[in-house]
Amino acid sequence: MTDEGPRPPHPSPARGEPLDGALLGAGVPDAPTGGWHTASVSGLRRPIQRSVELRLDVHDRMEHIPGQHYVVRLTAEDGYTAQRSYSIASAPGDPLIELFIERLDDGEVSTYLADVVEPGDELEVRGPIGGWFVWDGQTPALLVAGGFGVVPFVAMLRHAKTLGREDLLRIAVSSRTLAELPYAEELMDAGALIVLTREGHGIRPASRLTAPELVPLWEPGQTAYVCGSASFAEAGSQLLMSMGVPAHSIRVERFGPSGPPAGP
Amino acid sequence: MTRPTRGFLGRRQRDPRLPPGQYDVGADWPVLTAEPTPRITPETWSITVDGRVENPTTWTWDEAHALPPSEYRGDIHCVTTWSKFDTRFGGISVDTLLEIARPTAEAHFVMATSKTGYTTNLPLEHVTGGKAWVVWDFDGKPLPIEHGGPVRLLVPHLYFWKSAKWVTKLTLMTRDQPGFWEQNGYHDLGDPWRQQRYQGD
Numbered sequence: 001m002t003d004e005g006p007r008p009p010h011p012s013p014a015r016g017e018p019l020d021g022a023l024l025g026a027g028v029p030d031a032p033t034g035g036w037h038t039a040s041v042s043g044l045r046r047p048i049q050r051s052v053e054l055r056l057d058v059h060d061r062m063e064h065i066p067g068q069h070y071v072v073r074l075t076a077e078d079g080y081t082a083q084r085s086y087s088i089a090s091a092p093g094d095p096l097i098e099l100f101i102e103r104l105d106d107g108e109v110s111t112y113l114a115d116v117v118e119p120g121d122e123l124e125v126r127g128p129i130g131g132w133f134v135w136d137g138q139t140p141a142l143l144v145a146g147g148f149g150v151v152p153f154v155a156m157l158r159h160a161k162t163l164g165r166e167d168l169l170r171i172a173v174s175s176r177t178l179a180e181l182p183y184a185e186e187l188m189d190a191g192a193l194i195v196l197t198r199e200g201h202g203i204r205p206a207s208r209l210t211a212p213e214l215v216p217l218w219e220p221g222q223t224a225y226v227c228g229s230a231s232f233a234e235a236g237s238q239l240l241m242s243m244g245v246p247a248h249s250i251r252v253e254r255f256g257p258s259g260p261p262a263g264p
Numbered sequence: 265m266t267r268p269t270r271g272f273l274g275r276r277q278r279d280p281r282l283p284p285g286q287y288d289v290g291a292d293w294p295v296l297t298a299e300p301t302p303r304i305t306p307e308t309w310s311i312t313v314d315g316r317v318e319n320p321t322t323w324t325w326d327e328a329h330a331l332p333p334s335e336y337r338g339d340i341h342c343v344t345t346w347s348k349f350d351t352r353f354g355g356i357s358v359d360t361l362l363e364i365a366r367p368t369a370e371a372h373f374v375m376a377t378s379k380t381g382y383t384t385n386l387p388l389e390h391v392t393g394g395k396a397w398v399v400w401d402f403d404g405k406p407l408p409i410e411h412g413g414p415v416r417l418l419v420p421h422l423y424f425w426k427s428a429k430w431v432t433k434l435t436l437m438t439r440d441q442p443g444f445w446e447q448n449g450y451h452d453l454g455d456p457w458r459q460q461r462y463q464g465d
Contacts, residue, residue, distance in 0.1 A: 019432075020302055023381045026447040033449045033463045073285075075266045076274030083285050083345060108275060108287070116271045124266055129462055131448030132298050230295040234410070237300035247300050248381065254296050 021248030024132075027067075031131030034062040036073075039125045041117055042096060048182060051148075052114040053089075056097045058125060063092045066155035067134035067225070070097060070127030074112055084109040087151040087227075087253075088128065089183070091158035097125075100182050102148045133225060133253040137163055142217055142245075143171045144209075144236045146228025147180070152253065153227065154183045157190050166190065170217040174209045174232065193217065209236070211243050218243060227253040281339055282347055283456035289346035295410045296344060298444065299380045302430055306414050309379075311398060313361050315435035316371035321364055325414070328398070331356045336397050336418055341456040343423040353407075353418050355399030358391045361434065371436035375443060376417050378430040384443035385452065386419065386426060388436070395421055398431065423454035423461070 043055030058070075066088075073083040084107075090098035103114035117123070135141055135156045143153040150173055160166045171192035175181035177199050188194060194201055195209045218224075224245055226236040233254040240250055279288060306325040314320040323331070334357040341347045367388065374386045390396070397418040400407050407413035412429030419426045425445050446452055451460040459465060 019377070019381050020379055021381050023377070023383055024299060024444045031449060035464060073266075074269040074272040074274070076272050077268045078274070080274040080278065081266075081285050082272075082274060082287065085344065112269075112272055121270055122267075123269065126462070129449050132444075230410075234295075234301060241300060247302070250300050252298055252300060254294075 021246065024248075027130075027132035027134045027251065028065055028136050031065055031068065031134055032062050032128055033131075034064075034127045034129070036124060036126045037061065039097070039123045041119050041121045041123065044117065044119050046114075048180060050103045050114075051182065052101050052103065052117070053182075054099045054101065054113065054117065055090075056099065056123065056125065057095075058097050058127075061097065062128060064088055064097075064128035064155075065134045066091065066137070066159045067152045068128035068130045069152075070099065070125050071129065072099075072109060072113065073124045073126065074109060075124065082108050085129070087155070089151045089154045089158075091155060091162055093162050094158070097127075100148070100151050100154075133227070133251050135159070135223075135225070137165065138168070140168045140219060140222045141170070142214075142219075142222045142224045142240075143169060144214070144224065144226045144228075144240070145171070145173045146232030146236065147175055148182060149227035149229070149232065149253070149255070150182055150187065151227075153225070154186065157186070170219075170222070172209060172214055172217055174228075209239065211239055214239060215243055218245060222249070224250045225253070226250060228255070230254045279349075281349060283341055284459050286341055286345050286347040286456065289348050292346075293348060293411065294342070294344070294346060296342070297382075297429065299382060301410055302380050304379055304409070304414055304430055309414050310432065311361070311415065312433045313365035313436070314433065315375075315437055316368045317362075317436050318366040318368060319364060321361075323361070328356060328415075329400075331360050334360070334397060336399070336420060338420055340420050340424055340427075343425060343450065343454065343456075343461050347456075351420075352403050353397060353399040354401030354404070355397050355415070355418070357394060358396040358398060358417075358434070359394065361398065362392060365436075367436045370438045373437040373440045375435045375437055375441060376426075376428040376431050377433040377435065378428050379432050380430055382428060382430070382444050384417075384426050384428050385437075385441055385446055386422070387440070387453070390422065390453075391419060391434075395419065421455070423451075423456055425450065426454050 039056040312322040417428040417431040
């Protein structure tokens with residue numbers, strides 16, 4: 001510091017700032033990170049509107065952990081590329097990688113995948129990726145999804161079935177309508193709480209997910225996973241904290257026009 | 265060289281400000297975090313510089329605001345492939361904090377820690393020389409909490425997960441250590457012009 005100019009008030013000696021909880025670390029130690037591979041489209045379905053389910057045969061595939069994602073990269077003739085991340089819906093034991101992609105009207109990758117791709121096409125993919133929003137298959141978990149946020153939870157559910165440990169998972173899903181919810185039947189068969197915001201469901205009138213509905217699913221020791229749009233993820237994680245779920249037990253994956261997952 | 269994807273035309277307009285694989289998000293500013301949004305007020309916020317420094321120091325909100333102001337105008341790039349042009353952030357330069365804390369000769373890396381326990385690691389030379397800020401204003405207004413307010417780190421030449429939201433501590437280190445995303449599959453440095461998104465890039 002120089003002697004010229006006004007002096008700032010004398011700063012305090014380092015005393016540090018208490019954190020909200022422990023430092024955030026690896027979600028699962030040594031989660032696999034795969035490189036670029038060619039994938040053949042071996043199956044393609046459109047079970048609900050404005051979306052596409054792709055079943056990909058990924059050459060030299062590395063086994064993933066439920067909750068991880070793949071990147072799909074498209075390359076134009078002139079070398080221009082666009083890439084987006086999509087959560088995996090398939091269990092690690094599935095020989096194919098299943099993605100369920102919401103078609104965004106202005107999404108240059110999702111419109112291509114939903115409108116142009118045909119079985120037999122080859123796509124460039126990278127994965128698996130991500131070590132935070134993943135489930136180890138051994139610990140109890142509360143899964144809270146909004147809309148297409150169910151996709152990583154379907155991978156977890158399928159993996160739990162393979163392991164015979166469906167008892168470890170509690171699932172709550174919010175969607176505008178049942179017709180817009182990916183994997184609705186599979187989730188209902190698994191006993192998931194289904195909450196619809198735009199139509200009634202059984203005796204439940206249309207409304208948002210509430211704490212009294214979520215409380216019976218919560219048990220101390222669970223890790224809570226919240227996946228959905230930025231606004232759903234914010235509301236869902238605040239709902240959990242209002243129930244007393246500690247912030248450090250909550251893992252959040254927010255997606256928006258740019259897809260999951262991300263840094264700040 | 266990757267083969268073209270059948271039937272993919274790509275966007276016609278290519279802005280030279282876009283690093284490879286990025287797109288212009290326009291006026292939007294997506295919110296992406298791995299943890300719940302904390303509740304922080306300016307009164308409860310402070311920033312500490314510690315570790316390999318001669319003068320470990322903590323600044324309160326008022327003390328930090330009394331330091332010489334510094335501004336960043338330019339673009340930001342998120343690893344999820346959006347970029348945002350012509351942003352304007354106000355706060356202080358990280359250089360100012362380091363001038364007071366005085367890194368020792370063996371300080372080569374920095375770990376930024378957030379109130380939530382989020383961490384991210386950076387080489388020291390990437391936060392010095394006018395390349396990094398601690399910011400509390402966006403477009404002349406207080407930085408919203410969902411975007412890291414009241415105060416976040418800003419290292420705009422790297423992918424935005426390096427710009428830790430809710431930053432409260434910078435720890436100078438001799439050796440590099442992985443931060444949060446760096447332990448979870450993401451690249452150690454994160455240079456968008458070299459597409460350093462994931463481990464191994």
